[in-house]
Amino acid sequence: MTATNLQSSAQADAETPRTLRLALLQATGVLLVTRAPQAAPRPAPGQPGAASDYVPALPDIFIAVRDSGEVLAFNGHVDLGTGIRTALAQIVAEELDVPLERVRMVLGHTEATPNQGPTIASASIQISALPLRRAAAQARAWLRARAAQRLGVEAGGLEAEDGVFRDPGTQASIGYGALLAGEHLELPLAEDIPTKPVESYRIVGRAAGRVDIPGKVRGALTFVHDVRVPGMLHGRVVRPPYAGRDSGDFVGNSLLEVDRDSVRDVPGLVDVVVQGDFVGLVAEREEYAVQAARRLRVRWKPVPPLPALDDPEPALRANPATRRELLSDGEPPASGAGTVLQRRFVWPYQMHGSIGPSCAVADWHDDGLTVWSGTQNPHVLRIDLARLCGLGEDRIEVVRMEAAGCYGRNCADDVCADAALLSRAVGRPVRVQLSREQEHLWEPKGAAQLMDVSATLGPDGALLGYDFTSRYPSNDAPTLALVLTGAVPNAPRTLEMGDRTAVPPYAYGARRIGCDDTPAIVRASWLRGVSALPNAFAHECVIDELAAEAGADPVDFRLRHLPDVRAAALLRAVAEAAGWQRGVAGSRGIADAEGRLRGRGVAYARYIHSRFPGFGAAWSAWVVDLAVDAGSGRITIEKVVVGQDTGMMVNPDGVRHQIHGNVVQTLSRVLKEQVRFDADGVASREWGSYPLLTFPEIPPIEVVLMPRQSEPPLGAGESASLPGAPALANALFDALGVRLRRPPFVPETVLAALAAMNS
Template sequence: MTNRRQFLRLGGGLAISFALPVVLLERSALVQGAEVGGRGITDAIAAGKTQDPTHVAAWLAIGNNGNVTLHAGKVELGTGMQTALAQLVAEELDVSIDNIVVTMGDTSLAVDQGPTVGSQTMKSSTLPVRKAAATARALLIARASNVFGIPADQLSTRAGRVYVTTDPNRSAAYRDLVPAEWATLTVDEAVPLKRVREFSVIGKPVPRVDLPGKVKGSHPYLQNLRLPGMVHARVIHPPITGSTLVKVDRKSVAELPGFIDIVVKRDFVAVVCQQEFQAVAASRALTIEWKTPANGIDSSAVYDAMRAANGHVDELRKIGDADTAFSQSRMRLSATYRTPYQTHGSIGPSCGVADVKHDSTVVWSATQGSFPLRDAIAALIGLPKDKVRVIWTEGAGCYGQNGADDASAEAAVVSQALGRPVRVQWMRNDEHGWDPKCPATESKVEGSVGPDGKIRSWSYMVSTPTHISRPMGSAGNLLPGRMMGLPPKPVRIGGDHCARTLYTFPNERVVVRWLPDGALRPSAMRGLGAVPNTFANESFLDELANLANRDPIDFRIAHLRDERAIAVLEEVRRLSNWISRRKQANRTGAPSREGIGVSVAQLEPGGAYVATVCSVTLDMKSGETRVTRVFVAHDCGLIVNPDGLRNQIQGCVVQTLSRTLKEEVRFSSKEMLTLDWASYPILRFSECPSEVTISLIDRPDKAPVGAGEPTALTIAPAVGNAIFHATGVRIRKTPFTAEQFKASRNV
């Protein structure tokens, strides 16, 4: 295993410069390099390509050049899904992965699979894609049987050809066997799929198909897209949520170079110029007056406001009588855990490009959900959804809902006003200030331990707003829609994820207290409510283990019946050398203390199992925490691409350590205060663990589930538990800053 320091030493003084391409209109329609039956995408649309998922042609096309195209409704977010989906087709259709093209998220071509969220891509795609490919392979064999006059069971397939098994010189290419009835071929739900022992592509480490272009600087990102006649806009966002526009002085920018227009729709304001930096200059020069909300709050008062808000309580689980059992117990604890508002912090600010005509619209977006965004933009600009096409084009990576949907919708609003193509590029302050935020949460937990050393009662209540405000076809869910006075679609989603633990308790009550949106617009961030809920649950379980004087892993296993959960705990115990490392930790008398902590979770609903052990060092004087080593045992069922999976887990560890140790959005009643990297720091390379060791538990007999989020659930509690092991200080609010450690130490 190569650790981070070894990699940096090997890299020496490596420097890379990128010459990013300018992508013209002719390229934009083919941005994913796809061909359909040997024709371009435009021809495929004109030919009326089906998007009915019950038909093979909705998923697959075989081109005259021998390439096989998969039209996926899911999109690539840096997770390697484009490669994993290609592996599924290559396996069942017996085609080289080099000949698989995966187009993604084009509402005129793709199957509507819903948004790419919740680590659901592999779970929802594996069977449909494999069945479509297997059905296609069976049809091609049947066609070859007729051509050769040989029974189908005497034919084999390999590398995009059908062979006579006993005479490989007799063969036919798939492209020559595609029948006229391909467009109407129905997916055979009972088609035999390859057995695990027959796999030659699934389960193998396949290089990411998207990385070469990204490394070379030739990959077409949305930010590089240019259309003929396109102009540039900057939207001037208000200082804080709830602000209203008082006045705009057009004269303050009217004489600036390249100025075209100002678009104002209620509280929505955008300046438009010929060139991008002209729009930047105009946005800075524009004289504009806002009225901030009279009832605004400071970020330090968030939890007081949450407790004062009227909430809707849903009971998620009730077993026995937790309140009575708690009151009758001698060994009992109560605790409150909190997590703050956080921003996605996408390194590249969001962008959107739109070309709105009176009877049709094309929007290029880095959205995670092309179809719901299409419907929301259609409602926003007043066109039927069948007149709006969204073409997914990769942008800044995102785990959750960053500003991609909003920037795209803003481009559509401005393009409609001007009647020409418009590009909206957010600035750093826009992304930090106006992407939908991971909402703050507060969890209250009570628990008791009986004379037998096992948990007797468990009571849990999380207070949270919704963790989803994605477009969902609603114009009011888009930022420009809200600025134009349109109401968002009311939902309660995500805040309850993993509020219920994997454990079995004799007396238990779990509730979620749903709150209004709160100070900032809430929406999805990696893991949704499963992250704060697992932080509270796994931290408090550790507190009860300490109360019972039990080893934290043994204590967890004693309350588990799920064999897969037990298996990841046992594996991470072995992987981390838990017993020895825990005994050797320097916890007393030294200015720098060492500790080791554990946590386990299953992403709800029905996701992967993960157990994580974190080792930390903590400076008792400064309060600074450093996570030195991370060990992860991971079970996501059938593993399609082990290299891609490891990459996912490693990235998840680093990002969630940043959220755990550093990240918190701050604001006053009048303005956002964390609008750049100085005021919202993230984990630096020098602060990353020196070692991330991963054990992948492959279960070929289980359906594959996603790996984008599960590890994120386990990081904060494992770090917090390690800090407690090292110092005896229990931190119940993230991020675990030096100031938070000192405050918790004095409690």
């Protein structure tokens, strides 16, 4: 696709998704695979997402084949940098036997795409791609049957390539365009359409360059930050003093006074908008809105102090909770039957840390509301905007654009609601851009978490018992304007999301697995790996301790107790690639002549997501090599070997890129990242108070991909993050001779551990 086409396609997607669908439903020379309009399925109790009884007036389109040769494909999920725009296009191109460059994906627009729920849990390729694959296969089957009729041959003998059917015997051929010329054809989406056999694949399973990159490089309209519409004004918001808190009687009820005179002389000021604790300003130019937001004098009531959270354990243990038993099997080991390890692990609050602060444009007009957004939940956002603005969902259009990346919830939805309120107040389109400080303070945090473990080891190295409880304070972090204006209650909310990968993968004789569901203390949602990452951290550190207690090699001990054959094969492959040497120990606290301590650690995990018992995404394993400066406590990661079994890889390069991203982000989280708090709320306001891993600190990363192309594809976006923290912690033990169970492993923590060991 040329640069011009890329730009025009992005412009079309950005400005006219509703028009696009209407045009296709009325066009000639087109074959559509559609589904009757229907309400979205409701999320399971205790799970994220929202649903309503709204049923669109128009049918859902999954595939549109045009007589021009272009194929449009529609999916309700969005691309957050994971590359699903490319992978989904590969799936469609494969099933339709057309070149990849002829497929244009339309993602996430509420007026153009099916409502397939939020883009979460690495489920886009694993789950939401299935209707798209079937729709493409269905279109191809119909085209094949018509081609056979037109050519007077048997359909089974036709060969297809580049949008043309050819009969090998007669050499007669006909293209898709000729089969569709002058007609409007619609097929209802079928459930039982056979798809291509894997052995016939020519596009799926092969590396493909990201289709979104050329437009970004050439400056096509891609990012929501670049949207400009006629008559647009600029807005800024002034947030309350309870930074990052969204529950409690004071939320939405703390504003005392807004001094409008304090900004009366700001040039170009259009309005000061106040509703509950929501305060926003609108001006003709962006710099005027920024100036007004800085100068506006606002008085707030004192707010109750936040419990101390720099060490989250006391506050989390004091928080009310409901115990949910997940699994209880086997006979608990008798008293004195073996060695019992009782351990507790603490995970800190962390940020998404999106590099670009969130932005949105809203246009309140006679026909309703249009919002240009970087949300990962377009259809859920539409429900929130309907509740906020009192409009029917049929009058709200969310045009999904790209934005700064996140693996969970940043402020993308919040800024859309801000823009909607301001646009409604002034009757013109309004663009709202958050500041860096506002993004840091108010984005829903990745929740802190506690894991309590009791594991029993038999004298022969058998795993006799495992008791595990996870406490995870997360909620759905409702769109901020809803709570600030009082549109939704400000009471604490609790989701049941602490159960991801709560069951260890090893064959313990008895297991007692529970989850303490507890409301959020600060505004928290989900971050890459959700509760599975801390849960896997606990599981894999404990199995490493049990191996040490048994005097066994960490890899051999895991393999002895790992019943999953694919997991075992992956672990062996990663150990082999890393050159794992059985029984070789690291420094264990004895520095070399250069004052360096060296260690190596291993970990394995599989991301099990959704409501317990859930279902699995990809398998992953890490081997980490590191060195520690005994004088400063500084950790240097020297190499990471990471493997993943993703089943079928639609785009192996895309999977590899996702694994690299997981490694970089996880190392940053484990080595550096922790949100700081004060009595008012979040205190980490900028990058100086929330450091990230830098480019010079990124180690060599070797990726091992398992050849499983005949297996179903599995979610690849999050799985490789899970083994990172325990592999690093186990490597630190190998280097230091002491176990660390509370990330981040900053130099001060390392020095304190060394001092305690040597005292």
